[in-house]
Amino acid sequence: xxxxxALAPRAKPAGAAxxxxxxxxxxxxxxxxxxxxxxxxxxxxxxxxxxxxxxxGAGKSTLINAILxxxxxxxxxxxxxxxxxxxxxxxxxxLPQRRSFDTGTRIRGVDLVRLGLDGARxxxxxxxxxxxxxxxxRVGEVIELVGAIGYARQPIGELSGGEQQRLLxxxxxxxxxxxxxxxxxxxxxxxPNQAAVAALVRRICEEEYVAVLLVxxxxxxxxxxxxxxxxxAGGNAIEGAPQEVITSETLTxxxxxxIEVLRASDGRLVVVGQPEAPFVHGDRHG
Amino acid sequence: MxxxxxxxxxxxxxxxxxxxxxxxxxxxxxxxxxxxGDALSHVAFTGALAxxxxxxxxxxxxxxxxxxxxxxxxxxxxxxxxxxxxxxSLFAWTLGLGVLFLTIFTTQDSAGNGTAGVxxxxxxxxxxxxxxxxxxxxxxVLAGALLLAxxxxxxxxxxxxxxxxxxxxxxxxxxxxxxxxxxxxxxQATQAVGALLLLGLLAAPAGAAHRLTTRPYLGLALSALFxxxxxxxxxxxxxxxxxxxxxSMIIAAAVGVYVLALATTAAxxxxxxxxxxxxxxxx
Numbered sequence: 001x002x003x004x005x006a007l008a009p010r011a012k013p014a015g016a017a018x019x020x021x022x023x024x025x026x027x028x029x030x031x032x033x034x035x036x037x038x039x040x041x042x043x044x045x046x047x048x049x050x051x052x053x054x055x056x057g058a059g060k061s062t063l064i065n066a067i068l069x070x071x072x073x074x075x076x077x078x079x080x081x082x083x084x085x086x087x088x089x090x091x092x093x094x095l096p097q098r099r100s101f102d103t104g105t106r107i108r109g110v111d112l113v114r115l116g117l118d119g120a121r122x123x124x125x126x127x128x129x130x131x132x133x134x135x136x137x138r139v140g141e142v143i144e145l146v147g148a149i150g151y152a153r154q155p156i157g158e159l160s161g162g163e164q165q166r167l168l169x170x171x172x173x174x175x176x177x178x179x180x181x182x183x184x185x186x187x188x189x190x191x192p193n194q195a196a197v198a199a200l201v202r203r204i205c206e207e208e209y210v211a212v213l214l215v216x217x218x219x220x221x222x223x224x225x226x227x228x229x230x231x232x233a234g235g236n237a238i239e240g241a242p243q244e245v246i247t248s249e250t251l252t253x254x255x256x257x258x259i260e261v262l263r264a265s266d267g268r269l270v271v272v273g274q275p276e277a278p279f280v281h282g283d284r285h286g
Numbered sequence: 287m288x289x290x291x292x293x294x295x296x297x298x299x300x301x302x303x304x305x306x307x308x309x310x311x312x313x314x315x316x317x318x319x320x321x322x323g324d325a326l327s328h329v330a331f332t333g334a335l336a337x338x339x340x341x342x343x344x345x346x347x348x349x350x351x352x353x354x355x356x357x358x359x360x361x362x363x364x365x366x367x368x369x370x371x372x373x374x375s376l377f378a379w380t381l382g383l384g385v386l387f388l389t390i391f392t393t394q395d396s397a398g399n400g401t402a403g404v405x406x407x408x409x410x411x412x413x414x415x416x417x418x419x420x421x422x423x424x425x426x427v428l429a430g431a432l433l434l435a436x437x438x439x440x441x442x443x444x445x446x447x448x449x450x451x452x453x454x455x456x457x458x459x460x461x462x463x464x465x466x467x468x469x470x471x472x473x474q475a476t477q478a479v480g481a482l483l484l485l486g487l488l489a490a491p492a493g494a495a496h497r498l499t500t501r502p503y504l505g506l507a508l509s510a511l512f513x514x515x516x517x518x519x520x521x522x523x524x525x526x527x528x529x530x531x532x533x534s535m536i537i538a539a540a541v542g543v544y545v546l547a548l549a550t551t552a553a554x555x556x557x558x559x560x561x562x563x564x565x566x567x568x569x
Contacts, residue, residue, distance in 0.1 A: 068452055089454050096448035107316075107445060108500045119442030120453045122435055124503055155500045171449070 019082060021046050021179045021211035022067055027076035029062050035235060036062045038075065042230055042239040044213060046178065049205045051222055051242075052215045054232035060215045061097055063232065064181050067213070068094060081178055088179075093172030097183040097215070100164060105157035109148065109167040112156055114139050116171035142170040145207070146200060162193035166200070173204065180204070182214045186221060194221035201225065219246065220268045246271070287525045295414040296532065300517040302426035303474045304487070308513030309433045310471045311492035312506045313464060317444045322359055322465060323488045325377040326472040329355035331481040332384030334406040339387045339394075344402060345421075349473045356469030360462035409480035409533040411521070422474060429470050430510075436460060441502055478517070479533040490540035491516055494547035516540035 021044045028038035036059035044050050052060050065071040066078065069086020081088040093116075117135050118125065125132055143152045146166040151159055156167065165185055172180055182201070186194040198214075202225035205212050216222055219229065223242060230239045231246070233254050238245050245251075246269050251259040260272040287293050314323050333351020334344045388403040405413075414422070433440075442450040443457045451457045468488075475484035491512035495505045520536030552559040 070452070089452070092452070094449060094452040096452075101445075105445070106496050106500050106505075107502055111500075111502050112445060115438070115442040115446065116449065116453075119438060119446075119450060120455050121438055124434055124437045124506075153500075171446075 019046055020044065020079070021048070021081060022213070023079045024066075025077045027066070027078050028074045029059060029066055029071060030074040031062060031071070035074070037232060037235050037237060040076070040232075040237040042237060044179075044211050044228070046211050047205055047209045048227045049202055049212045049225060050214070050239075051219060051226050051229045052213055052232065053217075053219055053229055054237075058232040058234075060232055061183055063230070063237075064094075064183050064213070064215065067179075067181060068092065090175060091178045093175065093177035093180045093210075095168050095172045095180075095182045095185055097187070100161060100188065101157045103157045106155045107157075108153050109156045109159065109164075110139060110143065110152040113143060113152070113167055113171045113174055116174040138174060142174045143167075145173065145204070146170045161188045162190075162197070165189060165193075165197060169197070169200065169204075173208065173210070176208070177210060180210050180212045182212065184215050184217065186214075186216060186218075191221065198222040198225045223267075223269065287522070292412050292414070293521070293525060295416070295419045296411045296521050297518070299414055299419045299422040300411055300478055300521055300536075301514050302423045302430075303471075303478045304514040304517040305510050306426040306429040306433075306471045307475050307487045308491050308495075308510030309430050309506060310464075310468055311488040311513065312495060312509040313433075313440060313444060314468065314488050315492040315496055316441075317464075319465075319468070320485065320489050322356075323468060323472065323485050325359065325380075326352050326355050326469055327476070327481045327484050328377045328381040328384065329469075330472055330476040330484070331406050332380050332387065334476070334481075335384050335387035335391060335403060338402050339391045344406070345418075345473075345477075348406070348476060349470065352469035352473040352476075353466050354469070356465035356467070356472075357462060360465040405480075406476065407480050407482050408531065409476065409478050409483070411478045411532050411536075412524075414477075418477070422477065425470065425474060429467055429474070432463075433467060436463060437503075437506065440464060479536050483533050483537045486537040486540050487513060487516070490537070490544040494544040497544075497547040497551050512543045513540070516543060 022042070023044075024040050024042045027040045029036045040063075052063060054060055062071060066073060067080055067085055069080070069084070069089075073085075078085050080086075081091050114135065117138060125135075143149055146169050148163065148166045148170060151163050152167065156164060159167070165188075169182070169185065172182070180201075185201075186197055189197060198221055201212055201214060201222075204210055213230075214222065219226075219242065226242050228240060229242050229245050230237055231251070231254060233251070234256050236254060238250055238254050240250075246261055248259060248261045251261060251271065258273055262270045262272060264270060288297075314320060330348055330352050333355075334348040336351070337344050337347020340347075391402060439450065439455045440460050442453075443455050443460050447457055471488070472484055475487050478484075479487050492509040494512050495509035499505045499508060516539040517536055519539035519542075521532055523535040523539070524530050524532035
């Protein structure tokens, strides 16, 4: 399916080359013999904030796994930060779905963020080394960036969902990634926290010049912050600007079933008529 | 008390075994694998007695069984956590097998040497030869060094499996190595405090460390310190009061440290403490 339109890339830092963070060309993913999606083509530019939307079971997390290189494509090609998926681990920050810590987890938030930086290294950190100081400074920086200074030294298990989520975003950011994959980071948060985290992600996009793919259930809390959306449904995907994709015509074509997009008086979008998941995939394309 | 060779041997071997137990124990508690430690204590008992029945070196049987047991649990992987009933039955069967070996061993041995079973169950730290001590020190240093070498990625994998895996940390392999290490340390602890009580030496000092600090590497050090301290206190008590067996004194000291840690956190912030208890916090 063809992409709808293309937005001009946002202002970027001087000297940075324009490049693509993620490019899929007619890609397909299969899980346990079932085709999750196929013929998916999409492009995410550096510094873009992109939402991945769609009903349960449409393959949103599968898309993230394909970008991470954890799931090989069944067809088509993919390039992540100019390399095959899985070859740029150090440049990707990843926040998995529904991660919360047991109240018994007596480890400080700051240590968890720190592990995002040095957790893959062997041994134990030695306080005397110059790298130790540099790492600590970077950890302090990202904790300040996400606004978690006030509680970063408390045990992670005793923090609220929103506080944990901010620290986990800090952890995903600590290695200065070029691409941030956030799988339903707003899921367990109340509405004010959802908006605050969305605003934070927008700010990170601009300040750190990171491309962000954020998997979400509901577009409304993030609508005002987005550059583009990828909408997965019916075994296929459409990518474009939110106002182009979230329309009755486009979604009807994607689902292959009548869909109506209503705009409430406060600007919220309501999608009506979505078939219930699990969805039968197969010869629904086009 | 340093005049007696058996006491010197016990203190030297005990210190190193305690060090290894404390380091490994910190991760046993963090990874909620106390059950695995318990299972390995059954394996330790059976392995040692199987070796005795077959006329092999009891220590060799002990180490082979616990390390193998750890690796098998590692390969079973997540199933070991998911299917408690299967694993529980499997290890009850292992313990039953141990009892069988004990019976065979005591009836076939004309000298009526049934003390092997008792020694495996309750430890024999006051009966270590120079060779035993040397082996204990070498193995404990090896286990401790290996644990420190994998400590940081293991911490990452324990707290945050998915992200660690996405960053290329070999999560499965680390879990396997850790359980093999736990097997090795369990066998060592069996010598010091016996199969029945080794769980206390693995869990109590580590639990106290988790209570007292939220800094992971400090916690690791504290856990080792508490474990070594428990061994010293236990051995001293047992020396001063010869009727008290060393193994039970060591465990009493370890549990005492844990209770003190509980009391300290409760005194520091009583409301938070009771709130945590109500929330079912076990660490």
